[in-house]
Amino acid sequence: MAIDNNQLLRFTTAGSVDDGKSTLIGRLLYDSKSIFEDQLTAVENTSKKKGHDNIDLAMFTDGLKEEREQGITIDVAYRYFTTPKRKFIIADTPGHIQYTRNMITGASTANAAIILVDARHGVIEQTKRHSYIASLLQIPHLIVCINKMDLVNYDESVYDDIVDQYENLSSKLVIQDITYIPISALHGDNVVNRSENMEWYKGAALLYTLETLHISNDLNKIDARFPVQTVIRPQREGFIDYRGYAGRIASGVFRKGDSVVALPSGFSSKIKSINTFDQEFDEAYVPMSVSITLEDDIDVSRGDMIVRTNNRPETSQEFDVMLCWMSSKASQPRAKYTVCHTENLQKAMIKNVLYKVDINTYDRIKDQETFEMNDIGRVTIRTTKPLMIDSYGTNRTTGSIILIDDNTNETVAAGMIV
Amino acid sequence: MSKYYLNYLDELESEAIYILREVWAQFQNPVILFSGGKDSILVTHLAKKAFYPSKIPFPLMHVDTGHNFPETIQFRDDLIKELGVQLIVGSVQESIDNGRVAEEKGKNATRNALQITTLLDAIESNKVDCAIGGGRRDEEKARAKERFFSHRDDFGQWDPKNQRPELWNLLNGKHFEGEHFRAFPISNWTEMDVWNYIKREDIKIPSLYLAHQREVVWRNDSWIPVSEHLKLEENEKIETKKIRFRTLGDITITGGIESEADTLEKIAIEVAAMRMTERGNRSDDKRSETAMEDRKKQGYF
């Protein structure tokens, strides 16, 4: 099958409550024939029970009992569909402010975000908030869908107005690639099929747009970084001297014979072999999971990083991050946490809060001490041992951290290294 | 210069291997939950790849309801021998004999829900801190909510409304004594992906997945295999059909579909044209709309 050569595209949905995120995904699945008959029957039955005239497309993604009862999305739900061109993973995320952390979860690995705007309301507070997060997480492609066009008579001027509002907003953010599409998720206009109600719109429908986004450059193919997950030492005949460093390539390309250094020790060596199972490679690249052996017997263990000799990350114990607080327990000044960066865990402290961001106005608020749930801002973090870091802007994997509260073991914050 | 990107099957494989290695690195005593079904066979195959040339560094755990397809047990034992790994069996029959659980009564009685107690007992008595499962998010709506690393409290319970955020590829497996994790390395695989990969890698699977002649009874809209555990109802009759199974659970509740697909190629083609989900033939999921969520909260797979 031709599909075997296809790429995977991960995308997420964002927008305010009731903007139609779940309906849109239901529509995408339904019109691309990715819904099974028993799922359809189940949803039809429930829709009838609730007294809806049409089937409630949102129920394809709202999986938890409480979500169905309340008609809202609480936690990220993942959906899958395939077209002859691509395979898609969708993270349907909640719109409510109190679930912003779940939106960040869904967005962290996305190639693209669909931001929904209700045509009747235009750009509102949540649109700003979510656009800010998309920009902060540097999601490479943004698709702004102006939804519920059926409720504004498919009027071109309403659409143009909202595009203007959004252009104005996005000029204050870092967004690489924006596309605008007027849609009706409920009726299917411009979702899978081009709308006959909006002849004035000359662009492509949403599905075609998703199928043709150029995503090969979304990963960093330049800076070779290999965080070591574990060391493989088989006590087995034929492999007595084998010492393989197992991990997933975070970025860049590694080749047999490359001169490399192990960090933080700084010992240098050359790559002797790269393999997955019994398959050997001359070169391997992001995001392959491989085992690497080196020519020399140097000390490398979990949390260390193998990089090319002439292209190294920064080794640092103090750095700034943009922090998103995700716990209901507020951060305390100079509180201690465990920082998790690639496979490296170290004790750390929030040394200093530089500012918090008002994500409605994008203004900086100074003189802040603590972070509450859903707060975003810039802080300085100090760790007990050095981390091998890149800026998030150049490397999503070696530029990201989470903070773990040692008292509860909960993940309390996500950070992007500035 | 070549294109330097992975096709989606390679990307899914790489993600799964990454998760398996994280489990190994973060936990003291992980196991693979092995049911003999295609998903746990796939996870076992991926574990073989993840730690090569070492053997799989943790045991397989089978929760045995006593209502097995004989083929499943044979397959399990052969695989264990081939891989040279340890097998841990938790027995539902023993849980019943010890009075930990009581057998359900009536026509649609199954041992499906009873497995929860046996599973949690086996996890506790073997001091397992991470049980790796073959659950996939596309299987069922409650499973669509799972994280890669999913926390269970000291009663083995899942709290879906209050899960740890899981960002980028940073997996937080920290836990207190008595709690454990479930890890789902093939979360992002669909049924189609599983079959395409099994075909590509030529992975051995039980013959039950391939179309074969079998004595069956029509019940709950599917073909239930005849076995010593099946009690025939009045108007039911035994027929011989060419069938295959899309999922394997207990022999008492796993319905087959009529099919001519007797090779992996034919299965892949058949699955691509399917209009029903694979769990549509499992009466355990049909009991109520939230059957899976309810069981999962208590500690089910």
Ligand SMILES: Nc1nc2c(ncn2[C@@H]2O[C@H](COP(=O)(O)OP(=O)(O)O)[C@@H](O)[C@H]2O)c(=O)[nH]1
């Ligand atoms: N008229 C109209 N209603 C829509 C459209 N899209 C969604 N809705 C309705 O808006 C409501 C909220 O949709 P839902 O998908 O649950 O929104 P979510 O909170 O963003 O996931 C539901 O009643 C939908 O039927 C649309 O394009 N047109």
Ligand SMILES: [Mg+2]
């Ligand atoms: Mg929703």
